[in-house]
Amino acid sequence: MTAFLVTGGCGFIGPSLIARLLADRANIVRVIDDLSTGRVENLQRVAEIETVAAGALRPPRRRIQLAVGNITDAKLAEAACRDMDVVIHLAANTGVAPSIEDPRADCLSNVIGTFNYLEGARAAGVGRFVFASSGATVGECAPPIHELVPARPVSPYGASKLAGEAYCSAYARTFGLATVALRFGNVYGPGSEHKESVVAKFIRRAFAGQPLQIYGDGAQTRDFVYIDDLTRAIERASAADGVGGEVFQIATARETTVGELVEALSTALAAEGFPRPRIEFLDRRPGEVLRNFADTRKAAALLGWSAEVSLPEGLRRTVRWAAQAAKKVPAIS
Numbered sequence: 244m245t246a247f248l249v250t251g252g253c254g255f256i257g258p259s260l261i262a263r264l265l266a267d268r269a270n271i272v273r274v275i276d277d278l279s280t281g282r283v284e285n286l287q288r289v290a291e292i293e294t295v296a297a298g299a300l301r302p303p304r305r306r307i308q309l310a311v312g313n314i315t316d317a318k319l320a321e322a323a324c325r326d327m328d329v330v331i332h333l334a335a336n337t338g339v340a341p342s343i344e345d346p347r348a349d350c351l352s353n354v355i356g357t358f359n360y361l362e363g364a365r366a367a368g369v370g371r372f373v374f375a376s377s378g379a380t381v382g383e384c385a386p387p388i389h390e391l392v393p394a395r396p397v398s399p400y401g402a403s404k405l406a407g408e409a410y411c412s413a414y415a416r417t418f419g420l421a422t423v424a425l426r427f428g429n430v431y432g433p434g435s436e437h438k439e440s441v442v443a444k445f446i447r448r449a450f451a452g453q454p455l456q457i458y459g460d461g462a463q464t465r466d467f468v469y470i471d472d473l474t475r476a477i478e479r480a481s482a483a484d485g486v487g488g489e490v491f492q493i494a495t496a497r498e499t500t501v502g503e504l505v506e507a508l509s510t511a512l513a514a515e516g517f518p519r520p521r522i523e524f525l526d527r528r529p530g531e532v533l534r535n536f537a538d539t540r541k542a543a544a545l546l547g548w549s550a551e552v553s554l555p556e557g558l559r560r561t562v563r564w565a566a567q568a569a570k571k572v573p574a575i576s
């Protein structure tokens with residue numbers, strides 16, 4: 244069994260990942276999170292947690308230990324990595340829009356924060372470091388994007404994630420730390436209610452009876468990957484042999500327009516008894532990539548991973564979960 248440190252474990256991806264790790268490979272999971280967007284309750288849904296002060300980390304007494312703190316704190320990073328076998332670094336500024344509003348804050352969290360945990364992992368002799376990167380590193384290019392496409396980020400968020408990938412590469416090649424950078428597609432699924440990603444926002448608005456807002460004409464494309472597929476990929480990356488220093492696209496290899504997403508979501512909403520949502524078209528946003536989907540053959544070859552959950556099925560599960568979480572019942576028409 245293995246001791247995992249998961250930064251950013253109280254958000255969307257963290258709790259699902261931790262549930263999977265505890266079921267399969269982890270005896271304990273330590274979480275560092277500043278609760279800026281995450282919530283303790285998200286973790287409490289997974290297992291009983293022990294909360295400790297960031298300045299007083301000790302060997303965990305429960306299966307999940309949480310210390311509230313910021314990843315820009317280098318001393319905390321050093322202490323948090325001690326006695327850990329695997330670090331999974333999820334904590335970050337997670338969006339394009341906030342990175343445009345405040346590029347400095349994005350840089351501090353995503354570049355310095357990642358650097359701190361690589362340094363902590365190196366000092367502690369951690370065996371594996373998995374970094375949550377993003378397709379946004381590559382920027383505007385003719386899709387499908389893959390690991391050999393030259394990266395030219397459009398947004399500060401893409402740039403800061405690319406810097407994280409660069410440090411992962413350097414720590415693998417210079418210090419022998421087995422880093423694996425995973426470029427997630429557009430992740431959706433249960434637990435994403437707080438997110439500003441398109442699926443989460445559309446479901447929130449549909450539940451509130453508000454129109455779904457499309458920036459541009461709806462022809463922009465994304466690669467939507469379901470949370471269970473994603474956490475399975477992270478688990479594989481935390482254990483697979485011979486992948487130190489590598490980068491992987493983790494997505495479905497399917498290109499879906501936002502217009503098609505609206506159709507599929509409307510079907511999933513209808514299956515739960517919700518009326519068809521209205522649509523509102525707004526101006527295109529700066530920094531937004533027009534077409535984006537990934538070639539995932541490298542992950543299939545080296546991690547033995549590919550996505551399994553179809554978009555209609557994933558949306559059905561997500562809508563059902565969100566309706567239960569919000570205690571929403573469809574309006575009687």
Ligand SMILES: NC(=O)c1ccc[n+]([C@@H]2O[C@H](COP(=O)([O-])OP(=O)(O)OC[C@H]3O[C@@H](n4cnc5c(N)ncnc54)[C@H](O)[C@@H]3O)[C@@H](O)[C@H]2O)c1
Nearest residue numbers: 251253254255256277278279280281313314335375427430
């Ligand atoms: N969700 C997606 O579609 C997606 C796509 C590509 C990449 N990613 C990456 O995956 C990771 C996890 O994303 P998520 O969707 O779970 O996001 P999230 O916002 O739900 O979770 C991030 C967690 O990190 C914490 N956090 C943020 N800044 C922190 C800081 N400075 N110090 C300590 N904790 C901090 C937050 O409180 C939150 O609990 C991020 O690195 C994100 O960039 C996500």
